[in-house]
Amino acid sequence: MDNEIFDIAIIGAGPAGLFAQFYAGLRELKTALIEATPRIGGQITALYPGKTILDVAGFLGISGRDLVNELKLQTDLVDSKTFLNSEVTNLKKIASHFEIEINHHASFLAKSVIIASGNGSFSPRKIDVPGSSEAEQSGMLTYLLPGLSEVADKDFAVVGGGNTAVDYAVELIDHDCHVSLIHRRDNFRAMESSVTKLKNSRRTNFLTPMKITGLSPKKEKLEIELQSVPDGAVKRVSVDRLIGGFGFTASSRTINQWEEFPEQFNQGFLTNEAQMTSIAGIFAIGDASIYPGKSDLIATAFGEAPTAINQAVNYFDPDRGGPQHSTSLNKKEVFKHDRIKSRYNS
Numbered sequence: 001m002d003n004e005i006f007d008i009a010i011i012g013a014g015p016a017g018l019f020a021q022f023y024a025g026l027r028e029l030k031t032a033l034i035e036a037t038p039r040i041g042g043q044i045t046a047l048y049p050g051k052t053i054l055d056v057a058g059f060l061g062i063s064g065r066d067l068v069n070e071l072k073l074q075t076d077l078v079d080s081k082t083f084l085n086s087e088v089t090n091l092k093k094i095a096s097h098f099e100i101e102i103n104h105h106a107s108f109l110a111k112s113v114i115i116a117s118g119n120g121s122f123s124p125r126k127i128d129v130p131g132s133s134e135a136e137q138s139g140m141l142t143y144l145l146p147g148l149s150e151v152a153d154k155d156f157a158v159v160g161g162g163n164t165a166v167d168y169a170v171e172l173i174d175h176d177c178h179v180s181l182i183h184r185r186d187n188f189r190a191m192e193s194s195v196t197k198l199k200n201s202r203r204t205n206f207l208t209p210m211k212i213t214g215l216s217p218k219k220e221k222l223e224i225e226l227q228s229v230p231d232g233a234v235k236r237v238s239v240d241r242l243i244g245g246f247g248f249t250a251s252s253r254t255i256n257q258w259e260e261f262p263e264q265f266n267q268g269f270l271t272n273e274a275q276m277t278s279i280a281g282i283f284a285i286g287d288a289s290i291y292p293g294k295s296d297l298i299a300t301a302f303g304e305a306p307t308a309i310n311q312a313v314n315y316f317d318p319d320r321g322g323p324q325h326s327t328s329l330n331k332k333e334v335f336k337h338d339r340i341k342s343r344y345n346s
Contacts, residue, residue: 006032006081008312009100009110011088014042016286016301017116018071023306025078027313027323032110033080034102036087036254041068042118043287047248050145051167052174054193055299067298091282092259096316098281111316114308115277116301118287119267120255125246127159131215135242140222141215143244151175154240157182157224159212165245166190166198173203180205180237182212184229210235215242265290275308281315283308 008024010017013035024031039045044053044064052061062070075082083102090101097109124143126132135141145151145168154177158169161183167190169179181198186208188195198204207226213234214225221238228235255261262269262277268290275283285308286301294300310323 004032004108005097006030006108006110007316008032008112008114008309009034009098009108010114010116011100012042012115012117012286012288013040013082013084014116014118014286015044015067015071015298016118016288016305017042017114018068018075019302020114020116020285020305020309021080021082022071022074022078023309025075025080027309029309029313031080032100032108033075033082034086034088034100035082035084036117038085040072040082040084041065043122044068046122047144048167048171050171052171053298055297056302057299087254088258089254090258091261093279093281098260111281112312113282114275114305114312115255115262115269115282115284115288116286116305117255122248124244124248127212127215127242127244127246129212129214131217135215135217135222138217138222140217140240141242141244145171145243146241151177154178155238156180157207157222157237157239157242158245159183159242160245160247161185161188161190162245162247163190163194164247165243166194168243168245169198169204170194173198173201176203178203178205180207180239182207182210182224182226184211185209207235207237268294274311274314275304276311276315281312283312 007029009032010020011034013033017033021031021033045068049065051064053064053067054061056062086102088100089104092099097111098113099107099109101107156172156177157180158165159182166188169181172179209229210226212224213227216223222242223236223238226235260279262279262282269277269284269288271277271284271289271291275285277284285304287296313320
């Protein structure tokens with residue numbers, strides 16, 4: 001890796017970074033995709049690989065796992081490099097290039113940088129009631145969906161009122177589980193179609209407006225003590241497993257230590273219409289980018305990726321010219337595998 005010079009370094013191998021890698025390959029750019037974890041897919045792989053995603057154009061619905069696999073197949077078509085287990089521990093400007101330090105020792109140079117790291121690393125917002133530590137140690141309280149092989153014929157409770165909790169509940173009823181959805185209010189802050197699906201399912205039991213006041217593991221069952229928010233009445237239910245669905249907090253501690261650190265707002269980098277941050281040559285896409293009117297959707301990230309790639313080219317090689325439409329590219333030159341090239345003889 002040392003002494004290599006790339007046209008573009010993409011930091012983060014979630015959906016935004018993967019599609020940016022593919023599009024950069026279409027433009028025949030020397031590209032490095034850098035991912036801190038052992039796997040590609042970002043938040044999807046870590047948090048909801050089984051969730052059905054509905055906001056990707058061209059798909060009636062696709063699981064997170066399948067979407068990542070399809071993106072990987074795309075990136076395999078082009079000539080690019082991917083570095084896993086590679087945390088960017090420093091980023092600094094050296095003359096006309098950016099030096100990217102990996103894991104505090106190895107480094108390489110890039111003419112431009114695209115940050116596609118999402119919101120950083122994630123930690124669940126945990127339930128804090130009597131018995132919660134014991135319940136978590138027993139495995140009866142978790143904050144991620146279990147594997148599909150573990151959910152058959154199980155009774156689950158999910159607590160929370162936002163997209164995380166509702167998405168978990170939908171995924172479970174889709175696999176024939178019974179789900180008790182616990183929320184301190186009657187209304188939910190989640191996608192309306194998902195809430196409607198739960199309300200129309202016989203496998204969903206709404207425990208609202210109620211809050212959890214205690215947890216007690218009982219052999220193979222977890223007893224949940226609930227309190228009615230309006231009148232304080234106490235109720236107890238037993239389930240095989242409770243899933244906390246209060247969402248996750250993000251941390252960007254390593255990024256915050258970079259020498260070249262663009263201006264942030266909340267967890268995102270402020271970007272202009274070119275997806276450029278406050279530092280020329282550094283761009284941000286996906287959840288790492290924020291601007292007025294931004295919608296935090298995978299579909300949005302897919303549109304931001306080509307914009308950032310094309311504007312990065314304009315930054316380091318303004319005489320190169322604009323991008324072609326994909327239909328006019330020389331696909332037999334761009335796509336590296338013979339089995340793929342054979343598709344594009346026309």
